[in-house]
Amino acid sequence: MLSLYRRHRPRAFDSVVGQEHIVRTLRNAIGLDKVHHAYLFVGSRGTGKTSMAKLLACALNAPGGPRADFAPDEPSCRAIMTGTSLDVVEMDAASNNSVDDIRELRENVALAPMGGGRRVYILDEAHMLSASAWNAFLKTLEEPPQHAVFVLATTEAHKVPATIIDRCHRFDFHRPSLEQIASVLGRVADEEGIELPDAAVGMIARSATGSFRDALGTLEQLVTYGGNSVELDHVLEILGVADVGLVFDAAEALVDQDARAALLAVESLSASGRDVGQFMRDFTAHLRHLFVVQTLGQVPDSFSVTAEHTDRLAGQAARLDQGRVLRAIELLATGMSAVKEGSDPRVQLELALLKAVQPQSDLSLGALVYRIEQLERRLAVAEGTGGVERSPSGAGNGHETAPPGAPRGPRTGVAPVSAVSGGATALATAPEPAQELELESVRTLWPAALDAVRGGNAMVGALLAEARPIALDGGLLKVAFPADCEFSKKKAEANRALLQAALLQVTGSSLALEFELAEPGDETVPAPTLSHEELLERLKQEFGATEVFEDAPDQED
Ligand SMILES: Nc1ncnc2c1ncn2[C@@H]1O[C@H](COP(=O)(O)OP(=O)(O)OP(=O)(O)O)[C@@H](O)[C@H]1O
Ligand SMILES: [Mg+2]
DSSP states (O other): OOOHHHHTSOSSGGGOOSOHHHHHHHHHHHHTTOOOSEEEEEOSTTSSHHHHHHHHHHHHTOTTSOOTTOOTTSHHHHHHHHTOOSSEEEEETTTOOSHHHHHHHHHHHTSOOSSSSOEEEEEETGGGSOHHHHHHHHHHHHSOOTTEEEEEEESOGGGSOHHHHHTSEEEEOOOOOHHHHHHHHHHHHHHHTOBOOHHHHHHHHHHTTTOHHHHHHHHHHHHHHHTTBOOHHHHHHHHOOOOHHHHHHHHHHHHTTOHHHHHHHHHHHHHHTOOHHHHHHHHHHHHHHHHHHHHHSSOOGGGOSSHHHHHHHHHHHHHSOHHHHHHHHHHHHHHHHHHHTTOOHHHHHHHHHHHHHOGGGOOSHHHHHHHHHHHHHHHHHHHHTOOOOOOGGGTTSSSOOOOTTOOOSTTTTOOOHHHHHHTHHHHHHOOOOOSSOOHHHHHHHHHHHHHHHHHHOHHHHHHHTTOEEEEEETTEEEEEEOTTOHHHHHHHHHTHHHHHHHHHHHHSOOOEEEEEEOOTTOTTSOOOSSOHHHHHHHHHHHHOOOOOOTTSOOOOO
């Protein structure tokens, strides 16, 4: 029995889906008897090139003369559709691409049509012809006998010589939308008496990646697999794709920044036995959809076929910021290439998801850049509100605050940390109260700030590692050292400009600093990892520090 897609090849121009621009032109050409002798059909696989060529042949060989509304049940038409017509020659250039094949064709072209119509030559995969074959074909294509019509079909027009393209009327076939593929699936399922749930149509249509043939091929597989009543599970089985529900759940975890939900989504994925690598691809495709929906402000028809799917897609897009979507796509791409190198797919998926859901757990530069972008965006939003007042709490309490009218925008005149140490004064005089910066963000970026300080002065960086930001109020950041780290606190005060510059660099805000010692046993500032003696020893070992006694004046290192 013929395969499903061949049984359901369009038998009339009206049943060709999604190529109206071509159907109309061919109809007119037939009606006006202006059919050209050579056509070039260009388009991706399974979009209807061969079907359209056969329909053209049927129209040109319709009894009583060429007509677009030919009767599909006419014997001549049936013969063309089944490939048994003597007047329609189908040649696959993938296997017949030599100059000899073309010579044979040239001889054949001279033959008069048996049925009194036109001899139609359909050359599929035309781009596979060899250069000498094209040369041999050129003359015939230029001046074929009156009764011959050539249809060259190709997915790769760029491989067809320009000399050939010039001699043809070219048609570009559109890539069908999900909806168009779904409509053909629905129509065929009805005609075949196949029960096909909507969600299954969506999945099959999506997995067909723009090919009607592939969609019908999958439907046929499903019927062979599970009979005429198709179940969603069968579709997942056959396509090996992740359950759309799982993809949405994982995205929901991203929306809610819920690490637990993210891990649970991975757990149910691996419990379902689906391919994790495929899930990462499907999830990336879903994130790309979210990104496009966010950019376009609506769900394009080509993205979904079920109303429920459309709503969920729009809902998630509205609750996620684009930065987070892009970052998640990046993290998944990193994960997928690690999987290619042999890493465990489940671990890579969990890692990518957790980093995406909890950026603070990811100290990579990418994550820092992402968070700085978030801060900058929030800053821009805050500035967009106009007349952000400096917090009164910042003024007159002995901390450096920016004089009124000082330039906004934290970054003017800021050099990399090490260079700044020389220019500390510049900083000291113009700290900008950071209204919108939250303590949580400072804590998130603290490791990066310490990295920057270490870049300028490794010892000060090491000392500050024991400290923790404990409060942020109107541009004043309080930093606490463990109760017995008087020495480190003193050093930090002497080098506050370094830390100020580093914080400016990573948060985009200039902060005044106040150092203090935590109360003994205060959980927020964990006990120092090194005792005072051990710390001094380490400073001497690692940084070549020398001890100076109490009464010596404080100095910058
Ligand atoms: N535009 C369309 N409308 C309806 N069904 C279509 C359409 N295009 C393709 N199909 C279905 O897909 C099957 C394969 O299509 P066809 O052979 O015309 O594709 P093609 O473009 O020639 O592909 P290829 O590039 O792989 O040769 C058809 O038999 C038909 O069932
Ligand atoms: Mg074809």
